[in-house]
Amino acid sequence: MSLISLSALRRTAGAFAGRGGIHPETRKYLSADSPIEAMPLPSILRVPLQQHIGAEAVPVVARGDQVLKGQLIGKARGPVSANVHAPTSGKVIAVGYFAAPHPSGLPVSTITIRPDGADRWGARLPRLVPEQATPDEIADHVKQAGIVGMGGATFPSAVKLDLRKRFALKTLIINGAECEPYLTCDDRLMREFSEELADGIAIMARALGVEQVIVAIESNKPQAIEAMQRRMLAIGCPARVTRVPTLYPMGSEKHLVQAVTGLETPARALTAELGVVVHNAATAYAVHLALRYGEPLISRVLTVSGFGVTRPANVKVLIGTLVAEILDHCGGLDGTPDRLLLGGPMMGLPIRSQRVPVIKGTNGILALQKSETRRHREMPCIRCGGCIKVCPCGLMPMEMHGMIQAGDLDKAVDIGLLDCVACGSCSFNCPSNIQLVQSFNYAKGRLAFQQSQKHQQEETKRLAETRKARMDAIAEAKRQAMARRKAEMAARKKREAETETPAVPAPAPTAERTG
Amino acid sequence: MIEAVATMSALGLGLGTILGVAARRFHVETPPIVDEIEAQLPGTNCGQCGFPGCRGAAEAVAEGAAPVTLCPPGGREVAVTLAEITGAEPPGSGGTGQDAEPVVAFIFEDHCTGCTKCFKRCPTDAIIGAAKQIHTVVNDACIGCDACVAVCPTEAIILRTKPRTLRNWHWPKPGTPADATL
Amino acid sequence: MQDYLVILLSTALVNNVVLVKFLGLCPFMGVSRKTDAALGMGFATTFVLTLAAAASWCVETLLLVPLGLEFLRILSFILVIAGIVQFTEAAIRKISPTLYRALGIYLPLITTNCAVLGVALLNIQQGHSFAESLLYGFGSAAGFTLVLVIFAGLRERLARLDVPAPFQGAPIAFVTAGLLSMAFMGFAGLVSQ
Amino acid sequence: MTAPLIISGPHTHSKFSVTETMIAVMLCLTPATALGFYMFGLPAILLFAVTIASALLFEALCLALAARPVGRALSDGSAILTGWILAMTLPPWAPWWIGTVGAFIAIVLGKHVYGGLGQNPFNPAMVARAMLLVALPVPMTMWVLPAPLLSPGAPDLGAALAITFGTPPADIDSVSAASTLGHVGAALDGGRTLDRILPETFDLHRLFFGNVPGSMGETSALLLLVGGVFLAAMRIIRLNIPLAVLGSAAALSGLLHLIDPGQFPSPLWHLSSGALMFCAFFIATDYVTSPVSGVGQLIYGAGIGLLVVVIRTWGSFPEGVAFAVLLMNACTPLIDTYTRPRIFGRDRRGRPLKIDEGDAP
Structure with a gap:
C-alpha cells in the first residue's frame, strides 16, 4: 500500500482515535430557530478590565469622564493582554471593584458606564484595507480592537495570529463545532452572517499566511454547513467545510484538530507546532467588523436558553450588559432555576448573582431546571x-x-x-x-x-x-x-x-x- | 570443641574479609548536608522556626532535631526539598494540615503612626512607606513572619489570612461546602 | 527436570512462604505500602534468599557434617545470612540510593527475616541436593516477591479507600492478607509433595 | 431569587445510575434463577430468600454501625445483588444457616470492613463461597439431583421447610448426588479414564439446560449465556472479560484434551459445567473488583479462565472459580497500574509525542 493511502486511512480513523466523547442531549432546538436579535441599550454597563487570559488591562479613563462608543477605556498591559473599549457612549460613573462573572463572585477591576442613550461613535480604528495590508498590520489591528478567542477560552487573538512568526503554519481551522449543548449562537452567526464570516476568515487566513482553511461544523447544524459552503470561494485560498460528527467535546481545540486533520497534538504543545491554528467562528466575525468597519470588540452574540428561561433566544448584546437585564429581555426566569450558568452546560461557570456583566468570552446564559441538571446524590x-x-x-x-x-x-x-x-x-x-x-x-x-x-x-x-x-x-x-x-x-x-x-x-x- | 571454635572463627574471618572488601568497593561519599539545606531555606532569618536564623535551622534539620516542615514561609515546597535531601518522610501533597492558608501582615491605618519601625524590621521589604507616613503591606512579598507585629509600638499590625483574589481562587475540594461561599 | 519444576511451583505458589507457611511476615507487612519499594524488597530478598540457601547448603555439607558440628547449624547459618545481608545493603546503597531509602530499616532486617533462615533449614531438613536447595531458595523468594508485590498493589488501593476508622491501617491490611491467604488455598493439591 | 447551586460543571448528567445498573444485572440473572427454582424446588427458593434477607439485614446493620443513612444505601440494590449471587452458588438444599453465614461473610467481611459499596478489593460473594468451601466442605458439596417443582419426587412445603430449617428427612441421601465436576474428579482419582467416566454423567445437552446436580443458579449454561448477552446488549458490561475467561479456559482445556483425551475432558465440558459460565458473565464482570481498562480486563479474564482450568484439573478442590476470581481480584490493582490507557498527546510511557515533520497536512 502506498504511503498516501496509508495516511488517508489514518486520517479517517475514528473521531478521537476511537475513544472518548459523549452524546449529551443537545436541546439546541430551544433557540436554534430564533434569529439573532439586538438588545435595546441597557441601563448600565459594567465592563471588567480582565476579560481575557493574561494581564489585566489598565484603565485609561477616570470617574466622571464622558466616553464615546468604541473609545479605549482599558489599555492592554504586557504581551498577553487585551484592550477594552467603551461599548456605548455615556459617562463613567465608577472605576473600581465589582463582582466578576465568575463562580467565586470575587471582585474584579471594572469600569461602570451609564449610557447616555445617544450611542454615539467616537473615533473608529484607523482604516486598513486588509487585501493590501501586511500580516503584521492585520495582527496589530486585531490587537488594537481587543479581540480575544470568543469560544470561551478568551485568549488574545492577536497573539495567536502572531504564531506565524514562530511556526510554519499551513492550516487554519475555524471552530464552528459548537459542541456544547444548548448553545446556538455560532450556529446562528454562520447561518445569518456567512458572508461576513467568510470575509473575516479570509482576513485571518491572510494574516496567518496559511495554505488552506477548513471550517469544521458538527453534523447537527446542516443549515450552517450549507450556508458556509456557499461562501467558501470568497476566502481566496483553498477552503472547505468539514462536517465533523456530533460528539462532545468536539470543540476542544486539540480534539478538533485530530478529528479534522488526523494529527494528534503532543501534550503540552501548541497545535501551531503541527502547522495548524484554530480560531472560533465568532472570532472571525469580530475580525471582520474590526478590519472592515474599524469596530473594536464591544458586543457579541450569545444564546439565552434552558427550561428556566421564558423565551430562549440568540441575542446580540453589548459587553458589560448585566445578566439580569438580558434575562429580562428574554421574558425573565420561569421560577428559580437549579443552576444559572454563563456558558454551556458542560463547561460553563455557575454564577451567584444575576447582577454580573457578560464579557467577551460569554457565549451563553443558561437557566437550567432540576429536570435538566439531573443532579442526584453522590454515591461511592x-x-x-x-x-x-x-x-x-x-x-x-x-x-x-x-x-x-x-x-x-x-x-x-x-x-x-x-x-x-x-x-x-x-x-x-x-x-x-x-x-x-x-x-x-x-x-x-x-x-x-x-x-x-x-x-x-x-x-x-x-x-x-x-x-x-x-x-x-x-x-x-x-x-x-x-x-x-x-x-x-x-x-x-x-x-x-x-x-x-x-x-x-x-x-x-x-x-x-x-x- | 577446638574444631567448633575454629570453624566459627574461619567463617567469621571469611565473611569479615568479604564485607571489608565490599565496604571499600561500594563506599558512598556522604557530603555535609547542612550547607545544602541552608541553601534551600529562604535566608530571611525570620525566626518562625524557633531557631536562631536559617543556619541554625539547617543544622537542626541535618541532625534530625527538627522536622522538614519547620519553615512556614518556605511552605510545602521547601519541606519536600528538605525531605529529599535528608531522606525523611516527605509531607503529603494535598492534605489540609501541612500547607495551611498562608498569612500576611495587615496594618490598621488608623493606628499607624508612621514610625517606620516595622519598615526597618521587615526581612523582605514588604512594607512600604516612609517616616510619618502610613505604611502598607505588599501582600505578594509578605511572608507572614510576625517580625513587624512584634515591633509595632501602637499594635497596629495583625496577621491575617492572605485575601483571595480572582487570580488565586480555585474550586474547593468537593465535599467541603464551607469554601463554596468563601 | 520435572522435579525442579515441581519444586519451583510448590515453593512459589502451593507452599507459599508467606501465605501458606506464614514466614517473613515482618517485611510482608512492613514494606508493602508502595509497589516500587515492594519490588525492590522482593529483589533484595530474592538475592539474599537464593544466595543464603546455597551458602548454607555449602556450609552444612562441606563444613558442619564432615566435622560433626551439626549442633552449630543455626548459629553458623545466621552468621552466613547476616554476612550476605550486609553485603547486599552495601551494594544497594551504592547502586540505588532511592531504593536504599525506600527500604529503610527493612533492608538490614532481612537478616532477621525468618523466611531466609527457615528456607535454609528446610533445605537441610528435606535433604535437598545443591541444585534443589538453590531452586528451593529461589522459588520461595519468587513466591515471596509475588505476594509482596500483589499485596503492595492492594494496599496502595486500600490507602485510597474510605475504610471505617477501627479498621484503618494495619487491621485492614491483616484482613486483606487473610483473604489473600485464603485465595492461595485454591492452589492446594496442585503438586503433591 | 435564592442563589442557585455553585458547583463546578458539567451541569447536566447522563441517565446512567448505580441503582439502575444493579437492577439490570438482577433482571439478567432472572432466567437462570427461575430455572434453578424450578429444578430444585421449594428448598432452593427458601434458601434464596433466606440468603438475600440475611444480606439485607447485615448490610443494614453495618450501615447503622457506620452511622450512614440506612434506607438510602439499602435502596442501591448492591446488597440484594451480592446475596443473590451468593445464593446462586450454594448447594440448593443447603440448610438456612449456610446462607446466613455466607451472607455475613460476604457483606461484613467481604465488603463493609473495607468501607462498603465500591471499596472492597475482593468479590464479596466469592469471599463467602471460598470461605464456606474451606470451612464447611461437606455441606458445601451436598448436591442433589434436580427434582422439578410439581414433579412427583419434589418435596412439598413441609418437607422443604424441614430441609432448609430443620433436620433433613432421612431419605435425603437417596437424592443426593455428586456434581459433574466432583464426580469426574473423584473418578479420575480412582484411576479410571475419562472415556469410561464421562458417559455416566456427561450429557452436554443436560449440562446446557441445567438438568444436572449442582449449585442452584449455575447449572444451565444456556440461560446464563442468554442473561450475559442481554447484559452486554444493555451495555452494562463489556464483553472483554467474559470472552477472555471463556476463551482462555477453552484454549487451555482444549490443549490438554489434545494431549491426552483420556485424562483431560474436552473444552465444551469445562465451559458448560460448574460455575464457569456464571463466573464469566456475572462474577468476573463485577465492576468493583475487576480492572477498568480494556487490556486489563482481557488479562484479568484470561487469568481467571486459566486458573479455573488449572485448579479443576490438578487442584484438590473440584471447582476453582471462587479461588481463581479471588486471586485475580488481588492482582487487579497491579493490572490497573500497568494497563493505563494512552493519554492524548502522549506515548504509552507518558512522554509527549514527538512532532514528525512529515506529518503536517
Whole structure:
C-alpha cells in the first residue's frame, strides 16, 4: 500500500482515535430557530478590565469622564493582554471593584458606564484595507480592537495570529463545532452572517499566511454547513467545510484538530507546532467588523436558553450588559432555576448573582431546571470504568479522583491530571454522580497555588538578599562616615596642634579612609 | 570443641574479609548536608522556626532535631526539598494540615503612626512607606513572619489570612461546602 | 527436570512462604505500602534468599557434617545470612540510593527475616541436593516477591479507600492478607509433595 | 431569587445510575434463577430468600454501625445483588444457616470492613463461597439431583421447610448426588479414564439446560449465556472479560484434551459445567473488583479462565472459580497500574509525542 493511502486511512480513523466523547442531549432546538436579535441599550454597563487570559488591562479613563462608543477605556498591559473599549457612549460613573462573572463572585477591576442613550461613535480604528495590508498590520489591528478567542477560552487573538512568526503554519481551522449543548449562537452567526464570516476568515487566513482553511461544523447544524459552503470561494485560498460528527467535546481545540486533520497534538504543545491554528467562528466575525468597519470588540452574540428561561433566544448584546437585564429581555426566569450558568452546560461557570456583566468570552446564559441538571446524590465509586471510557484524553478520572481525595496530588499529576481539559465527560457519565471535574479543578488550583508559593519562595530569597545587600551598604556607609568623622577630628586636632607647632607635615587622610 | 571454635572463627574471618572488601568497593561519599539545606531555606532569618536564623535551622534539620516542615514561609515546597535531601518522610501533597492558608501582615491605618519601625524590621521589604507616613503591606512579598507585629509600638499590625483574589481562587475540594461561599 | 519444576511451583505458589507457611511476615507487612519499594524488597530478598540457601547448603555439607558440628547449624547459618545481608545493603546503597531509602530499616532486617533462615533449614531438613536447595531458595523468594508485590498493589488501593476508622491501617491490611491467604488455598493439591 | 447551586460543571448528567445498573444485572440473572427454582424446588427458593434477607439485614446493620443513612444505601440494590449471587452458588438444599453465614461473610467481611459499596478489593460473594468451601466442605458439596417443582419426587412445603430449617428427612441421601465436576474428579482419582467416566454423567445437552446436580443458579449454561448477552446488549458490561475467561479456559482445556483425551475432558465440558459460565458473565464482570481498562480486563479474564482450568484439573478442590476470581481480584490493582490507557498527546510511557515533520497536512 502506498504511503498516501496509508495516511488517508489514518486520517479517517475514528473521531478521537476511537475513544472518548459523549452524546449529551443537545436541546439546541430551544433557540436554534430564533434569529439573532439586538438588545435595546441597557441601563448600565459594567465592563471588567480582565476579560481575557493574561494581564489585566489598565484603565485609561477616570470617574466622571464622558466616553464615546468604541473609545479605549482599558489599555492592554504586557504581551498577553487585551484592550477594552467603551461599548456605548455615556459617562463613567465608577472605576473600581465589582463582582466578576465568575463562580467565586470575587471582585474584579471594572469600569461602570451609564449610557447616555445617544450611542454615539467616537473615533473608529484607523482604516486598513486588509487585501493590501501586511500580516503584521492585520495582527496589530486585531490587537488594537481587543479581540480575544470568543469560544470561551478568551485568549488574545492577536497573539495567536502572531504564531506565524514562530511556526510554519499551513492550516487554519475555524471552530464552528459548537459542541456544547444548548448553545446556538455560532450556529446562528454562520447561518445569518456567512458572508461576513467568510470575509473575516479570509482576513485571518491572510494574516496567518496559511495554505488552506477548513471550517469544521458538527453534523447537527446542516443549515450552517450549507450556508458556509456557499461562501467558501470568497476566502481566496483553498477552503472547505468539514462536517465533523456530533460528539462532545468536539470543540476542544486539540480534539478538533485530530478529528479534522488526523494529527494528534503532543501534550503540552501548541497545535501551531503541527502547522495548524484554530480560531472560533465568532472570532472571525469580530475580525471582520474590526478590519472592515474599524469596530473594536464591544458586543457579541450569545444564546439565552434552558427550561428556566421564558423565551430562549440568540441575542446580540453589548459587553458589560448585566445578566439580569438580558434575562429580562428574554421574558425573565420561569421560577428559580437549579443552576444559572454563563456558558454551556458542560463547561460553563455557575454564577451567584444575576447582577454580573457578560464579557467577551460569554457565549451563553443558561437557566437550567432540576429536570435538566439531573443532579442526584453522590454515591461511592463502583469502579464501573464509565469515566475512563468517555475520557477524550485517555485519562483515568476515577483513579485521579481517588488520589486527590486521599491528598496525593503529585501522584494524580503522575497519571495525567495536568492533561485533563476539564471537558466534564467523566462527571456527565458517572453513575455515582461524583464531582470529578470539581475535584480536578480543585487539584489544579491547589497545584497552581503551590507553584505560586514556590515562586514566592524564590522572590522572598531575592528580596532578602537585596535587603541584606542594602543593610550592608548602609552599615558600610555608616562605618565610612564614622571613619571620616574620626579622620576629620584627627585632622582638626592636628591643625589645632599645628597652630601650636606648625613644623609637623600633614598626614595623608586617604590612607585611613580605605580601612 | 577446638574444631567448633575454629570453624566459627574461619567463617567469621571469611565473611569479615568479604564485607571489608565490599565496604571499600561500594563506599558512598556522604557530603555535609547542612550547607545544602541552608541553601534551600529562604535566608530571611525570620525566626518562625524557633531557631536562631536559617543556619541554625539547617543544622537542626541535618541532625534530625527538627522536622522538614519547620519553615512556614518556605511552605510545602521547601519541606519536600528538605525531605529529599535528608531522606525523611516527605509531607503529603494535598492534605489540609501541612500547607495551611498562608498569612500576611495587615496594618490598621488608623493606628499607624508612621514610625517606620516595622519598615526597618521587615526581612523582605514588604512594607512600604516612609517616616510619618502610613505604611502598607505588599501582600505578594509578605511572608507572614510576625517580625513587624512584634515591633509595632501602637499594635497596629495583625496577621491575617492572605485575601483571595480572582487570580488565586480555585474550586474547593468537593465535599467541603464551607469554601463554596468563601 | 520435572522435579525442579515441581519444586519451583510448590515453593512459589502451593507452599507459599508467606501465605501458606506464614514466614517473613515482618517485611510482608512492613514494606508493602508502595509497589516500587515492594519490588525492590522482593529483589533484595530474592538475592539474599537464593544466595543464603546455597551458602548454607555449602556450609552444612562441606563444613558442619564432615566435622560433626551439626549442633552449630543455626548459629553458623545466621552468621552466613547476616554476612550476605550486609553485603547486599552495601551494594544497594551504592547502586540505588532511592531504593536504599525506600527500604529503610527493612533492608538490614532481612537478616532477621525468618523466611531466609527457615528456607535454609528446610533445605537441610528435606535433604535437598545443591541444585534443589538453590531452586528451593529461589522459588520461595519468587513466591515471596509475588505476594509482596500483589499485596503492595492492594494496599496502595486500600490507602485510597474510605475504610471505617477501627479498621484503618494495619487491621485492614491483616484482613486483606487473610483473604489473600485464603485465595492461595485454591492452589492446594496442585503438586503433591 | 435564592442563589442557585455553585458547583463546578458539567451541569447536566447522563441517565446512567448505580441503582439502575444493579437492577439490570438482577433482571439478567432472572432466567437462570427461575430455572434453578424450578429444578430444585421449594428448598432452593427458601434458601434464596433466606440468603438475600440475611444480606439485607447485615448490610443494614453495618450501615447503622457506620452511622450512614440506612434506607438510602439499602435502596442501591448492591446488597440484594451480592446475596443473590451468593445464593446462586450454594448447594440448593443447603440448610438456612449456610446462607446466613455466607451472607455475613460476604457483606461484613467481604465488603463493609473495607468501607462498603465500591471499596472492597475482593468479590464479596466469592469471599463467602471460598470461605464456606474451606470451612464447611461437606455441606458445601451436598448436591442433589434436580427434582422439578410439581414433579412427583419434589418435596412439598413441609418437607422443604424441614430441609432448609430443620433436620433433613432421612431419605435425603437417596437424592443426593455428586456434581459433574466432583464426580469426574473423584473418578479420575480412582484411576479410571475419562472415556469410561464421562458417559455416566456427561450429557452436554443436560449440562446446557441445567438438568444436572449442582449449585442452584449455575447449572444451565444456556440461560446464563442468554442473561450475559442481554447484559452486554444493555451495555452494562463489556464483553472483554467474559470472552477472555471463556476463551482462555477453552484454549487451555482444549490443549490438554489434545494431549491426552483420556485424562483431560474436552473444552465444551469445562465451559458448560460448574460455575464457569456464571463466573464469566456475572462474577468476573463485577465492576468493583475487576480492572477498568480494556487490556486489563482481557488479562484479568484470561487469568481467571486459566486458573479455573488449572485448579479443576490438578487442584484438590473440584471447582476453582471462587479461588481463581479471588486471586485475580488481588492482582487487579497491579493490572490497573500497568494497563493505563494512552493519554492524548502522549506515548504509552507518558512522554509527549514527538512532532514528525512529515506529518503536517
